[in-house]
Amino acid sequence: MVKDPDDIIVRTVARFMIPIIQLFSLYVYVHGHISPGGGFQGGCILAASFILISLAFNIGEAKKILSGRKNLLFIGLGVFIYAFTGLVPLFVQGNFLDYQHLSQFLPLDPVMARYYGVALVELGVQITVMAVMISLFQDLVTAGRHESILKDRENGIDR
Amino acid sequence: MSRILGIMMVTFFGALLILSTVDFSPWSDPAQPAAVHVSPRYIERTIEETGIPNVVTSVLADYRGYDTLFETSVIFTAGVVVILLLRREKKW
Amino acid sequence: MKAHWPILIVALPLxxxxxxxxTGICYRAAAYHLTVITAAFSTFIAICLFIQVIVEGMTISYxxxxxEPPWGIEYAVDHLNALVLLATSLIGLLTIIHSRKIVAREIGGEKTHIFYALVLLQITGLLGMTVTSDVFNLxxxxxxxxxxxxxxxxxxxxxxxxxALRYMIFGTVGAGAYLLGVGYLYILTGSLNMSDLLRLLSNLYGSPTLLAGLLFILLGLAIKMAAFPLHGWLPDAYSQAPASTSTLLAPLFTKVVAYVIIRICFTVFHPSFALHTYPLIPIMGAIVGVGIIVMGVMAIAQSDIRRMLCYIVIAEVGYIILGLAAGNRLGMIGAILHIVYDMFMMALLFNAWATIYEHLKSSHISAWRGISKKYPLEVATFILGGLSVxxxxxxxxxxxxxxxxxxLVEGGKWFLLxxxxxxxxxxAVCFFRILEQTSLTHGSNTMDDRSEKKTSLSxxxxxxxxxxxxxxxxxxxxxxVSFIEKIPFLGAL
Amino acid sequence: MPGYITLLPLTAIFLPFVGAALIILTGERKPNLRESWTIVTSFGTFIAITSLIPYVLNGQTVECHIVEIYRGLHLKLKVDAFGLIFALLSSALWFIVSLYTIGYMRSLKEHNQTRFFAAFSIAMGGAIGVALSADLLTQYMFYEILTVSTYPLVAHKESPEARRAGRKYLAYLMGGAVFILFAMAMLYTCEGSLDFHPGGMIEQEGRGQLYRITFLSFLLGFGTKAAIMPLHEWLPSAMIAPTPVSALLHAVAVVKAGVFCVLRVLLYIYGPESLKTLELSFALALIVSLTIIGANVIAITQDNLKQRLAFSTINNLSIIILGALLLNPVSTLGAMLHLVSHGFLKITLFMCAGAIFVQEGKEMVSQMGGIGKKMPYTMAAFTVGALGLIGIPPIIGFLSKWFLCLGAIEVQRTGFLLIFLTSALLDAVYFLPIIYHAFFQRSVEGANINQEAPFLLLLPLMGTAIFSIVFFFFPNFLFHFQELADGASKSIFEGWRK
Amino acid sequence: MISAANILLLILAIITAIAAISVKDLLGAVALLGAFSFFMCLLWAEMGAVDVAFTEAAVGAGVSMAFFVATLYHIARRSRD
Amino acid sequence: MELIVSKFNYWAYIVMILVGLYGMMVKRNLMKKVIGMNIFQWSIILFFISIGAKKGATVPIIIKGTEHAVKAADYINPLPHVLMLTAIVVGVATTGIALALIILAYRRYRTIEEDRIIEALKKR
Structure with a gap:
């Protein structure tokens, strides 16, 4: 997987598949309210697309799309969105995670506020799951040495 | 030593599991307590209370949304732990 | 904000x-300060909750x-957990302040923010376990x-x-067993809320499934709290851990799990269930009773002081179970009191140990010979903690x-006594040996003046x-004690 | 009774601890200041306690609740006659000993003096706490403080032998403490209280066996500190410690606290009547008698002066306990007085032994020939102490033994009377040769020059010697020891609960 | 009553589980674990837990296997037991 | 026989849990332990899902058009599913951390056999 798979077919299929996978993950997330799916599954699938990039090309390619720092930020950001959404109702006498009080900030009735509140937290879940899965995979596959492995590749060393 | 302890633990676990299974209500009984106490409300009122038809999603993110917050935190923790343990990079 | 304290104490560290x-990604130096501020705020909230419980004299439910409860998740602060919350958050705060330099040395500048994030998550987990009233959330x-x-x-x-890997495997078995137990309770009742479970379980006490459920829960928690035959992971894990970690974990983790045992056995079940109907707690007490002797002997056999403290931790947790096994009001008071006190004692012992370790870079007992002249405060506090133990x-x-x-006397449990x-x-043998080594023996001169580091003011x-x-x-x-006596379930004993 | 009086016992107990804190803070840098803290706090404690005498003599008891732990469990202080006797004795002797200690430590240039003085102070706080506590729990607390703080004193020399002695000391006393803990728990479970009550507080109907076990366990606990015979092993070993520590152990605080606690248990927890009905008094009296004779016999064989004094202590402690076990007012009065007289006399002897060690470096009796000519004042004081312990007038030792014998006659226990007399005889057997050696034998070195000990050592030991003579003529001089003891024993034998 | 398909799946799952912990080649063990996870996934879908089955498909067969294989890249592939 | 058949589901998951537990507690290869851990966790999940099963009921997604007359008996109990989603996530997280630890252990001892590692630790 770290070796360059000099296989044109794999790369072409991957190039073709990746946008579809990403679209599908978005579909899973959006449709989570009315069909199986949701943030977690969506996040996993989104991460799978990045894993596929890493497999078909290399980690550097994946990092071009989503740099390491950004990914780290996303790890924290997702849960922060979730927790902060839960915190917001506290300012308007609601309980923690009581989304219906979001209706005081958004032009929505309480039930719909719950509906979109759930969507919001699922977004947070998706972001974190995606970022963590990517980071986990990259760390495990390189045993934590992203850079040295990339450098080795530039120098033509096959590990 | 630890092997024997392990086998003992497996045996203990198994005995306990078999003991406990004896008076389960039959499988997929619609009247078992698990099906009639808390969960009916989720099914019956999810639409009017949250507007979400997928009951699993509504319970996951709303009724028991707090668990899910921690579930996500568990994922966060795992990611952070692996970064702490494995990653050896000068600049991130 | 007053109404939201029970949730804020958990959500804020999270x-x-x-x-x-x-913030650590860009600016690492802020991590320590953010952590201390958060821990201080948690402590503040815990104090407020404690006062609120005293003033209102009833359970605060959130x-x-x-x-509403059986459907949603409930947090409840009563006399029992207000005390544990206060102790946990206070010790968390003090330990974080104490270990600043140690963290900086052990973890290194690059990853301190991750370390502190994990510390905060640890505190979140412990406080949450204390305050929650939902078995699955737990x-x-x-x-x-x-x-x-x-x-x-x-x-x-x-x-x-x-x-850590061994700890993890043990811990996963423990968590799995706990989850299975929760599953059994759920099969029988269909509920996950503690007070709801108490109500629903009351007419099911004959069922073997219920017994198995409680057994599984106890088994899982016993692994997590390192009760005697299942303690194998603790000495390794805590003595290999960084000093800054063991100062945080050793005082808190096992004690909070012990609290959870009390909460499950006596507020989810009727107190007499685990004591008399099926004498699970007394049996556990008998096993642990043997265990504390074994642990005491093991502690004496250690030459590494932190490892010795680890065995002491296991023995001390055993006392809590002994108190519960007494099966009466006095023993219960003792057990609850011991949870709080033991946190403080262990915090002092481990923090004093960590300070000395920072100076000597060695935890071997022979390296501690005659060091009281050089580090009087550290050694004195360590000995004080030992005397308290x-x-x-x-x-x-x-x-x-x-x-x-x-x-134990009132319950006639002579063996446990x-x-x-x-x-x-x-x-006593353990600690007086250390007192003798540190204070009543002439130090070897080889290690003198190698480390001229001073213990910092904080x-x-x-x-x-x-x-x-x-x-x-x-x-x-x-x-x-008069505060603990107001805990509702003590009345049933 | 003015309100501030209740603060006096608190002050008396906390002053030594404050002193210890000040000593530690001052440290090695300013030895003069450090030692003046010792003197100031010991004198303050002494004043606080003496000022309590008038109230207690009036028959009042001064009580001071610190905190309630549980129903019937308090930390509280109470000053009654018996407690006051012990508090007076130890605070007075502490003041004297602290002067002596300063002289001794300086002459020998001992190491680690800060730790020594601090631990000494804490030990005194513990001893006074034991004296003034109103129930067993409080007493146990101070008892343990006393035990732990004495440990660094015993092992002060930091030699392997000293450490071994310290370990032995701890092993015996911590083991004993566990039994006390158990006995206290039993007592509390049965009675719901641990308060001392003159004449006993237990109701033993139907629980005889239980109370016998409890008694045995109390005995195993406090008996270790009181060095009753099979449990005495630590005391001779602890002689390795510096002489002021031995004085502290034997005369002022430690073993005295053990005896005090035994008497508290005998007379204030069980009470004469229960002891009789449970048939405990006679059994214990036999053990104690064996200790008296056994200790004396061993003492004769010892050549080391301090060892000899140690066994003499074991003997006298058991005499005190035996006096109380005779269960009549006169012998109890004698026992309490003997507590005092043994304190004054034994401390004199130890200070003399220490002075000899400082001046001549000699510890063995056989080396002390002719020393009386070199150190006439010291040996004069030594003679007073030795004669006093044998029971020869006009020294206070005679007075206390007289009452003990009277008590034995009164209850018509001739056997125990014989024990007292034999012990006096054996005392004479091992004390008189020392005096004879010192004064009438040729010195080995032959020098007849007066080489008296330093003033700071001499003053305290002369003082105690003089005091023990004065007390014979005026037993109520300054401290009203006899009146207090009289009051205490009367209250015990008149103050049955029913 | 339980359907025949259900029983078949359960038996297959047990077989793969036992195989997964007894095969000495770790890559094979991981593959068998994937199969086990797949059977589990089918079982849950059959019991009506579609969300859980979906998640298991994404996790057990996807991400988790990727982690295992990535780890195997770094360690010895043979197991002694 | 009747007992075995009517609760076949439960017996099956008992076997699976024990297999997983055996892998965790007795196997010495760390990777095998982690595989056993996964089997263990998934078996527990199977158990929970079995609790939720309901005869004659369908997946817990409200069918369009019946919003106003939803009967609980028509839908499978969703609560165990929710709980198990959390448990799956915990399982993945455990796996991730465990694998990272295995890589670290291998880096240090060049083996992932538990007994060899213990030997190496003793030697130090």
Whole structure:
């Protein structure tokens, strides 16, 4: 997987598949309210697309799309969105995670506020799951040495 | 030593599991307590209370949304732990 | 905001751990300060909750998401957990302040923010386990606390990752067993809320499934709290961990799990169920009773002081079970008191140990010879903690032990009483040996003046205040007992 | 009774601890200041306690609740006659000994003096706490403080032998403490209280066996400190410690606290009547008698002066306990007085032994030939102490033994009377040769020059010697020891609960 | 009553589980674990837990296997037991 | 026989849990332990899902058009599913951390056999 798979077919299929996978993950997330799916599954699938990039090309390619720092930020950001959404109702006498009080900030009735509140937290879940899965995979596959492995590749060393 | 302890633990676990299974209500009984106490409300009122038809999603993110917050935190923790343990990079 | 304290005490460290992590990506120096501020705020909230419980004299219930209990998740603060919350958050705060320099050395500048994020998650998990009133939520929080513990331990010395892995495998079995137990309770009742379960379970007490459920829960928690035959992971994990981690984990984790046992056995079930209907707790007490002797002997056999303390931790947790096994009011008071006191004693011992370790870079008992001249404060506080563990009166350790003894005498549990008294002597051997080594032996000159590092002011203040706490807590134990007596389930004993 | 009086016992107990804190803070840098803290606090304690005498003599008891732990469990202080006797004795002797200690430590240039003085102060706080506590729990607390703080004193020399002695000391006393803990728990479970009550507080109907076990366990606990015979082993070993520590152990605080606690248990927990009905008094009296004779016989064989004094202590402690076990007012009065007289006399002897050691470096009796000519004042004081312990007038030792014998006659226990007399005889057997050696034998070195000990050593030991003579003529001089003891024993034998 | 398909799936799952912990080649063990996870996934879908089955498909067969294989890249592939 | 058949589901998951537990507690290869851990966790999940099963009921997604007359008996109990989603996530997280620890252990001891590692630790 770290070796360059000099296989044109794999790369072409991957190039073709990746946008579809990403679209599908978005579909899973959006449709989570009315069909199986949701943030977690969506996040996993989104991460799978990045894993596929890493497999078909290399980690550097994946990092071009989503740099390491950004990914780290996303790890924290997702849960922060979730927790902060839960915190917001506290300012308007609601309980923690009581989304219906979001209706005081958004032009929505309480039930719909719950509906979109759930969507919001699922977004947070998706972001974190995606970022963590990517980071986990990259760390495990390189045993934590992203850079040295990339450098080795530039120098033509096959590990 | 630890092997024997392990086998003992497996045996203990198994005995306990078999003991406990004896008076389960039959499988997929619609009247078992698990099906009639808390969960009916989720099914019956999810639409009017949250507007979400997928009951699993509504319970996951709303009724028991707090668990899910921690579930996500568990994922966060795992990611952070692996970064702490494995990653050896000068600049991130 | 007053109404939201029960949730804020958990949610705030949680959110701040994310914030610490994210700010740390750009600006690492802020991590420590953010952590201390958060821990201080948690402590503040815990104090407020404690006062509120005293003033209102009843359980403060909080419905998360606005959903009423059996459907939503409930947080409840009563006399029992207000006390544990206060102790946990206070010790968390003091330990974090104390270990600043140690973290900076052990973890290194690059990853401190991750370390502190995990520390905050650890505190979140422990506080959440204490305050929650939902059995499944408890499982998730237990896992949060455990996961951060795995991470915090694994960054330690050589061998830490293997110790952490073993801890993890044990811990997963424990968590799985707990989850199975929750599943059994759920099959029988269809509910996950503790007070709801108490109501629903009351007419099911004959069922073997229920018995198995409680057994599984106890088994799982016993693994997590390192009760005697299942303690195998603890000495390795805590003695290989970084010093800054063991100072945080050793005082808190096992004790909070012990609290969870009390909460499950006596507020989810009727107190007499686990005591008399099926004598699970007394049986556990008998096993642990043997265990505290074995642990005492093991502690004496260690030449590494931190490892010795680890065995003491296991023995001390055993006392809590002994108190419960007494099966009466006095023993229960002793057990609850011991949870709080033991946190403080262990915090003092481990923090004092960590300070000395920082100076000497060695934890071997021979390296500690005659060091009291050089490090009088550190050694004195360490010895004070040891005296408290032995149960020398003006220190708090005596009072909890005294109530446990009273409970055992009243309950006629002579075997357990004998083990408790004998283990007191074993602890005395451990600590007086250290007193002799550090203060009554001439130091070897080889290690002199190698490390001219001074204990910083904040470290000294933490150690001094922890030792002051030992005496203060001993003096106020009368008030604490009258506070503990208001716990509802004690009336049923 | 003015309100501030209740603060006096608190002050008396806390002053030594404050002193210890000040000593530690001052440290090695300013030895003069450090030692003046010792003197100031010991004198303050002494004043606080003496000022309590008038109230207690009036028949009042001064009580001071610190905190309630549980129903019937308090930390509280109470000053009654018996407690006051012990508090007076130990605070007075502490003041004297602290002067002596300063002289001794300076002459020998001992190491680690800060730790020594601090531990000494804490030990005194513990001893006074034991004296003034109103119930067993409080007493146990101070008892343990006393035990722990004495440990660094015993092992002060930091030699392997000293450490071994310290370990032995701890092993015996911590083991004993566990039994006390157990006995206290039993007592509390049965009675719901641990308060001392003159004449006993237990109701033993139907629980005889239980109370016998409890008694045995109390005995195993406090008996270790009181060095009753099979449990005495630590005391001779602890002689390795510096002489002021031995004085502290034997005369002022430690073993005295043990005896005090035994008497508290005998007379204030069980009470004469229960002891009789449970048939405990006679059994214990036999053990104690064996201790008296046994200790004396061993003492004769010892050549080391301090060892000899140690066994003499074991003997006298058991005499005190035996006096109380005779269960009549006169012998109890004698026992309490003997507590005092043994304190004054034994401390004199130890200070003399220490002075000899400082001046001549000699510890063995056989080396002390002719020393009386070199150190006439010291040996004069020594003679007073030795004669006093044998029971020869006009020294206070005679007075206390007289009452003990009277008591034995009164209850018509001739056997125990014989024990007292034999012990006096054996005392003479091992004390008189020392005096004879010292004064009438040729010195080995032959020098007849007066080489008296330093003033700071001499003053205290002369003082105690003079006091023990004065007390014979005026037993109520300054401290009203006899009146207090009289009051205490009367209250015990008149103050049955029913 | 349980359907025949259900029983078949359960038996297959047990077989793969036992195989997964007894095969000495770790890559094979991981593959068998994937199969086990797949059977589990089918079982849950059959019991009506579609969300859980979906998640298991994404996790067990996807991400988790990727982690295992990535780890195997770094360690010895043979197991002694 | 009747007992075995009517609760076949439960017996099956008992076997699976024990297999997983055996892998965790007795196997010495760390990777095998982690595989056993996964089997263990998934078996527990199977158990929970079995609790939720309901005869004659369908997946817990409200069918369009019946919003106003939803009967609980028509839908499978969703609560165990929710709980198990959390448990799956915990399982993945455990796996991730465990694998990272295995890599670290291998890096240090060049083996992932538990007994060899213990030997190496003793030697130090």
């Amino acid at each position: 959110i701040m751990s994310f914030v610490t992590f994210m 419905h998360i998401g606005g959903w 499982y998730v929080l237990l896992e949060i606390a455990s996961f951060s513990a795995y991470g915090l331990i694994a960054v330690g010395r050589k061998g830490a990752e293997f110790a 032995i149960g020398i009166p003006p220190f708090c350790g005596f009072f909890s032990k005294w109530f446990i003894i009273l409970g 004998a083990t408790l008294l004998l283990s007191t002597l074993l602890a 470290e000294g203040v933490v150690l001094a205040s922890l030792s002051a706490f030992l005496i203060i807590l001993g003096a106020v134990s009368g008030y604490l």
